[in-house]
Amino acid sequence: MRIIKVSDYKQMSQRAAEHVIGKVRSSDCVTIGLATGGTPEGLYKELIEDHQMNGTSYRCVKSFNLDEYIGLSKEDTNSYFQYMCSNLFSHIDISLDHTYIPSGMADDIQKECDRYENLIEEAGGIDLQILGIGANGHIGFNEPGTSFHSGTHTVELTASTREANARYFSSLDEVPRQAVTMGISTIMKSREILLLVSGKSKQEAMKKLVENEVSEQFPASILKNHPNVTIIADSEALELI
Numbered sequence: 154m155r156i157i158k159v160s161d162y163k164q165m166s167q168r169a170a171e172h173v174i175g176k177v178r179s180s181d182c183v184t185i186g187l188a189t190g191g192t193p194e195g196l197y198k199e200l201i202e203d204h205q206m207n208g209t210s211y212r213c214v215k216s217f218n219l220d221e222y223i224g225l226s227k228e229d230t231n232s233y234f235q236y237m238c239s240n241l242f243s244h245i246d247i248s249l250d251h252t253y254i255p256s257g258m259a260d261d262i263q264k265e266c267d268r269y270e271n272l273i274e275e276a277g278g279i280d281l282q283i284l285g286i287g288a289n290g291h292i293g294f295n296e297p298g299t300s301f302h303s304g305t306h307t308v309e310l311t312a313s314t315r316e317a318n319a320r321y322f323s324s325l326d327e328v329p330r331q332a333v334t335m336g337i338s339t340i341m342k343s344r345e346i347l348l349l350v351s352g353k354s355k356q357e358a359m360k361k362l363v364e365n366e367v368s369e370q371f372p373a374s375i376l377k378n379h380p381n382v383t384i385i386a387d388s389e390a391l392e393l394i
């Protein structure tokens with residue numbers, strides 16, 4: 154794992170954007186894995202600005218999101234589909250037909266998980282996966298204890314993850330209890346991974362990631378076994394290291 158230390162959230166977002174833009178410009182048809190949450194919002198802003206100023210085109214780019222809440226329709230303002238439209242897709246020239254997010258409304262969720270996993274494979278896998286990290290070490294919605302062999306699957310969200318995400322909802326009660334997420338093995342099959350980490354709330358996670366052994370109790374630790382991981386972390390997140 155290569156760690157790039159930057160001063161703050163803005164710089165983290167800019168460095169990440171340079172990386173993504175370089176990848177998109179280097180080949181016509183890149184497949185990118187996308188994350189939601191607070192961490193990549195700045196990155197998406199930078200990508201939009203670059204698209205508007207420099208014309209970087211996403212016409213041929215495919216994207217696969219890490220996860221989606223179970224029970225929220227595409228129209229729900231808190232669905233990750235809506236998050237992606239308002240934070241990125243509506244502002245660049247990506248074709249919505251090339252963007253994939255698991256459905257949290259499928260009648261047969263297991264079938265949906267298998268379909269999603271197959272879609273990623275059929276697309277030739279993910280070239281660059283963008284990740285954030287939960288305070289408990291989750292990546293995607295793979296909570297502590299998730300098997301490293303897991304493919305796309307459903308999860309029960311932990312209380313701490315629901316609390317952390319409650320800021321987007323009007324009350325904690327409204328935060329869904331389950332989600333569909335790419336599994337650890339799905340994420341690990343990506344050819345390259347870019348993990349973004351910012352702020353005090355991620356200090357402990359960052360320390361554990363660097364210092365602890367690889368363990369299913371701390372899902373992000375598996376990234377140590379991937380040959381091409383870059384972490385862009387700001388000084389607050391790196392304060393305990």
Ligand code: F6R
Nearest residue numbers: 188189190191192285286287293
């Ligand atoms: C989001 C995701 C999660 C987040 C993590 C950090 O698609 O898969 O793993 O990356 O919960 O969230 P933030 O960035 O809001 O701190």
